[in-house]
Amino acid sequence: MGNTTTNGNSPAPVGPADGGKLIVLTAPLTEAIDHAGYFIQMAMASLPIWLESILNRKYPDWRNVEHNEDGSAKYMPAGVRLLEESLFRKFDQDDIVSCFPEDLHKFVGPNTRVVAVSTHNPLGVTFAAGVYTSIFGSSKMPINSHYSRELFSQIKENKYRDNFKVIVGGSGGWQIIQTDMYEELGIDCVVEGRSESNDTLELFDKAIAGEDLPKEVEVKHPTDPETIMFPDKRTTFGVVEMTTGCGRRCKFCVPDLNPQIDLPKDKIMKAVRANVREGNNQISLATEDMFIWGQVHTDTPFYFPNREALVDLYSDVVNTPGVEQHVLSHSTIAPAVVDPELIKQLSDILLPKSPIHFPYLSSHPEKKALAPLIGLETGSISMAKKIMPGKGVPFKTEDWPSVVLEGLRVLNENNWFPAMTLIVGNPDETDEDVEATIDLVYEMERRGLFAFLIPSIFTPLHDTRMEMEKGVTKTKQLSELQWQLMMKCWKMNLRPGQYSWWGPTAWRLGSLGMWAYKLRRLNGPNFTYPLLMFSGALSEKRLAKMGKIYPGKPIETKTRKELLATIRPKQMQFIREDCGDLPDEYFEAKSAAAANA
Numbered sequence: 001m002g003n004t005t006t007n008g009n010s011p012a013p014v015g016p017a018d019g020g021k022l023i024v025l026t027a028p029l030t031e032a033i034d035h036a037g038y039f040i041q042m043a044m045a046s047l048p049i050w051l052e053s054i055l056n057r058k059y060p061d062w063r064n065v066e067h068n069e070d071g072s073a074k075y076m077p078a079g080v081r082l083l084e085e086s087l088f089r090k091f092d093q094d095d096i097v098s099c100f101p102e103d104l105h106k107f108v109g110p111n112t113r114v115v116a117v118s119t120h121n122p123l124g125v126t127f128a129a130g131v132y133t134s135i136f137g138s139s140k141m142p143i144n145s146h147y148s149r150e151l152f153s154q155i156k157e158n159k160y161r162d163n164f165k166v167i168v169g170g171s172g173g174w175q176i177i178q179t180d181m182y183e184e185l186g187i188d189c190v191v192e193g194r195s196e197s198n199d200t201l202e203l204f205d206k207a208i209a210g211e212d213l214p215k216e217v218e219v220k221h222p223t224d225p226e227t228i229m230f231p232d233k234r235t236t237f238g239v240v241e242m243t244t245g246c247g248r249r250c251k252f253c254v255p256d257l258n259p260q261i262d263l264p265k266d267k268i269m270k271a272v273r274a275n276v277r278e279g280n281n282q283i284s285l286a287t288e289d290m291f292i293w294g295q296v297h298t299d300t301p302f303y304f305p306n307r308e309a310l311v312d313l314y315s316d317v318v319n320t321p322g323v324e325q326h327v328l329s330h331s332t333i334a335p336a337v338v339d340p341e342l343i344k345q346l347s348d349i350l351l352p353k354s355p356i357h358f359p360y361l362s363s364h365p366e367k368k369a370l371a372p373l374i375g376l377e378t379g380s381i382s383m384a385k386k387i388m389p390g391k392g393v394p395f396k397t398e399d400w401p402s403v404v405l406e407g408l409r410v411l412n413e414n415n416w417f418p419a420m421t422l423i424v425g426n427p428d429e430t431d432e433d434v435e436a437t438i439d440l441v442y443e444m445e446r447r448g449l450f451a452f453l454i455p456s457i458f459t460p461l462h463d464t465r466m467e468m469e470k471g472v473t474k475t476k477q478l479s480e481l482q483w484q485l486m487m488k489c490w491k492m493n494l495r496p497g498q499y500s501w502w503g504p505t506a507w508r509l510g511s512l513g514m515w516a517y518k519l520r521r522l523n524g525p526n527f528t529y530p531l532l533m534f535s536g537a538l539s540e541k542r543l544a545k546m547g548k549i550y551p552g553k554p555i556e557t558k559t560r561k562e563l564l565a566t567i568r569p570k571q572m573q574f575i576r577e578d579c580g581d582l583p584d585e586y587f588e589a590k591s592a593a594a595a596n597a
Helices: 040-046 049-058 077-087 101-107 125-138 141-156 173-179 198-208 264-277 307-318 334-338 340-354 380-386 398-415 431-446 480-493 503-523 523-533 542-545 560-564 570-576 584-596
Strands: 023-026 096-098 115-120 165-169 191-194 216-218 239-241 283-286 375-376 418-425 451-455
Touching: 023 077, 023 101, 023 375, 040 049, 040 141, 049 141, 077 096, 077 115, 077 198, 077 239, 101 141, 115 141, 141 165, 165 173, 173 191, 191 198, 198 542, 239 264, 239 570, 264 283, 264 307, 307 340, 334 340, 340 398, 380 398, 380 431, 380 560, 398 431, 398 560, 418 480, 431 480, 451 480, 480 523, 523 542, 570 584
Parallel strands: 023 096, 023 115, 115 165, 165 191, 191 216, 239 283, 375 418, 418 451
Antiparallel strands: none
């Protein structure tokens, strides 16, 4: 980081000539970058720091960032921009700055009273991060966590540190609370919640006055869409908030605890135009489930998407002059079964602006694809009933495997190839639960369906209904079945890369080399045969005959028509006729409704 740090042989930076800003906002470099490819953020949150050289070779300029004329950040994560906008309600704009870590010395001075940091994974203990850093190396610190700690160290060592308070917000604050890392990282207070709250302004008032701050503050979440604020400046990756909450009530999920709100279109579009005005050509609408927008608190249940509203919103976003790229955020899979025509219409709108290309998967003329993030979590019906009974509504939990397969079929046919998360090592998870998930993965393979399957070890996230429960915590605790599930997922993920003649050989030699070098000791004996399966050194058929892996078995599933037949009679009216596959139950319900009219 050149002369931006006081460590090593780099010279200590000179403080600001004007005495510094009253309030300085920042975020780790790896969370602030606005370029270098779509998948780099996920990689930095998961890969251990010793593998950073891979990203350095792939994206040699990823550390290069853009500045405004005054040296402030051209872009910042949406959470930082939202806090900035919220603070403008009370403090003069000249007293506040958002800057990159390398520029803190330009703005932190004797006049500074608050340095606020937004971070989503400061300690590397989110779902994916812990397991993949453990798998790939002895260091459990992901790249993102390394840069977060570097930022906190830089702030802690600042010569004006005694003059200001350090306040941390963002989705990763719970990690600091649970591990009590306040003193080590030099943090005064962690805030959980949204910055629109008046509690946030009061906290900054106390900090500026030099008062002692509580170690943890929980601020209220807005319940009225009109009170939710939107930044008027450029955000990292053009993130513009679309919804809060979800409504499906998964027990392991933090965002679902927030009120279910779809935000006003006029405010969304204003934030889109603000990003374009400041030089951003990419937009991503942030949501826990894109399909609830336009249907929250209407007479129609939110899990029957409002096709017209969604098509209208996304059309206006991608057709905004200056928007050249659009990337999907999170969604659920049941709506693809409910309304395949919606998926088709969204594909027609969004594919031309997608920066993602999958040459061996996409049927699009330019091989473009869409890749939303979707939670699969488990293929076990009994486990689904325990941790996510509402995941597949309007369909029954008993039909969850069918919903996943039918939904993925619809998505793939329209060039959607989602990244799907799975949770391994849930509390009370049995071998039968793992086998059911393996069966579902094999069924995807047999049917030629594709998703990027991202398995991770159960993480008891703060404030969720599973906060106090315990599952697998270390990779050495994983059973052979659990390792097989993880390695099978990654073997399937690599299928597009193995169309070349050298692909299979490279993976075989590379994985075997890593196993011999350190992974056999790091991850325990249960890792051995799943790793051999992953490498292709031994065929899955042979390993199954040897009794070393579970061979999987075909599962009986329902067609889309059969799934629609299971919807409650009172909700049959919300099925769209132009999607076809109408069951007899639909016409019976329609006749009964007409008779009662």
